[in-house]
Amino acid sequence: EVQLVQSGGGLVQPGGSLRLSCAASGFTFSDYAMNWVRQAPGKGLEWVSGITGSGGSTYYADSVKGRFIISRDNSKNTLFLQLSSLRAEDTAVYYCADSSWHSWGQGTLVTVSS
Amino acid sequence: DVVLTQSPLSLPVTLGQPASISCRSSQSLVHSDGNTYLNWFHQRPGQSPRRLIYKLSKRDSGVPDRFSGSGSGTDFTLTISRVEAEDVGVYYCMQATHWPPITFGQGTRLDIK
Numbered sequence: 217e218v219q220l221v222q223s224g225g226g227l228v229q230p231g232g233s234l235r236l237s238c239a240a241s242g243f244t245f246s247d248y249a250m251n252w253v254r255q256a257p258g259k260g261l262e263w264v265s266g267i268t269g270s271g272g273s274t275y276y277a278d279s280v281k282g283r284f285i286i287s288r289d290n291s292k293n294t295l296f297l298q299l300s301s302l303r304a305e306d307t308a309v310y311y312c313a314d315s316s317w318h319s320w321g322q323g324t325l326v327t328v329s330s
Numbered sequence: 331d332v333v334l335t336q337s338p339l340s341l342p343v344t345l346g347q348p349a350s351i352s353c354r355s356s357q358s359l360v361h362s363d364g365n366t367y368l369n370w371f372h373q374r375p376g377q378s379p380r381r382l383i384y385k386l387s388k389r390d391s392g393v394p395d396r397f398s399g400s401g402s403g404t405d406f407t408l409t410i411s412r413v414e415a416e417d418v419g420v421y422y423c424m425q426a427t428h429w430p431p432i433t434f435g436q437g438t439r440l441d442i443k
Contacts, residue, residue: 251432253432260420260422260434260435260436260437261371261373261379261422261424261434261437262434263430263431263432263433263434266429266430266432275429275430275431276430277430277431278431311378311379316384317369317371317381317384317424317426318381318384318390320378320379320380321378322378323378
C-alpha cells in the first residue's frame with residue numbers, strides 16, 4: 217500500500233524558516249517525480265513545487281521561487297521542502313503528492329505569525 | 331500559465347439527483363503525446379484531496395461508477411449521475427498538460443439541499 221507520511225510544520229515567525237518532510241513507502245520512490253501543494257485556510261489548492269525522480273530537476277511556483285527549496289533523499293525514500301523567508305501569506309496546510317496525483321500525504325499546517 | 335475556471339462555485343443538489351461541474355481552460359489541454367492531462371479531485375473537510383478521474387475520463391479504482399469525466403480541448407465536465415450523501419465536499423479540476431506550473435480550478439462546493 218502506498219503511503220506518504222508528513223512531518224514538520226508548526227508556528228513560525230515572519231522571516232523564519234521551517235523544513236517539511238514526506239516519508240514514502242509502498243512504491244519505488246526514485247521512479248516517481250513528487251510535488252508539494254498547499255491550501256491556505258478556507259481557500260483552494262495551489263501547486264508549490266515539483267521535483268523529478270532523480271532529483272536532478274526542480275520546479276517552483278512564482279510565489280515561492282527563491283524562498284523555498286524542494287529536495288529528496290532517495291536512499292531514505294523521503295521528500296523535503298525547505299521554507300525560508302516566510303510570510304503571513306505562506307500560512308497553509310502543505311501536502312506532498314506523487315506525480316500521478318493518486319497518492320497524497322495527510323497534510324501539515326504551517327502558520328506564519330508573530 | 332493555464333487558468334482553469336470552474337462553475338458553478340456552489341452546487342446544492344437533492345439526494346438521488348444528477349450534478350455536473352464545468353471546468354474551462356484558457357488553452358487546449360491536449361498534450362503533444364495525444365493525452366489530455368485533466369484530473370478531478372474530491373476533498374472533504376479536514377481531509378486530503380482524493381483523485382477521482384485522471385486523463386480526462388479514466389476513473390480511479392474504488393471510485394463509484396456514478397462519477398464520470400468528459401470533454402475535450404478546453405471544456406470539461408465532471409458528472410455525478412445520482413448524488414449520494416457521501417459526495418458532499420469540494421471538487422477541483424487540475425491540469426498537468428502545460429507545466430510548470432500545475433494549476434487547479436477554484437473549487438466547487440457540493441452540498442445537499
